[in-house]
Amino acid sequence: MLTSYWVSCPHPDCHWFGSLLPQNDVEAWHGAVPVRGVVVFQCPQCHGEWRAQMVGEDVVPLPLEETSVPWA
Secondary structure (H helix, E strand, O other): OOOOEEEEOOOOOOOOEEEEOOOOOHHHHOOOOOOOOEEEEEOOOOOOEEEEEEEOOEEEEOOOOHHHOOOO
């Protein structure tokens, strides 16, 4: 079963929000909760990436890294 998460893009000037699957997360195909504690998302609007920490069945965005902003 694939698991998507309700998230909002944390990048400045991008206000996209919706349901996303973790990017390149092979473990997402194996069950409802990924094995790792950190997942990576890519915004379908600005294409910026960000990492999030698994907290129970939810995700909490981690601070953005300078390299995660495609236009930086």
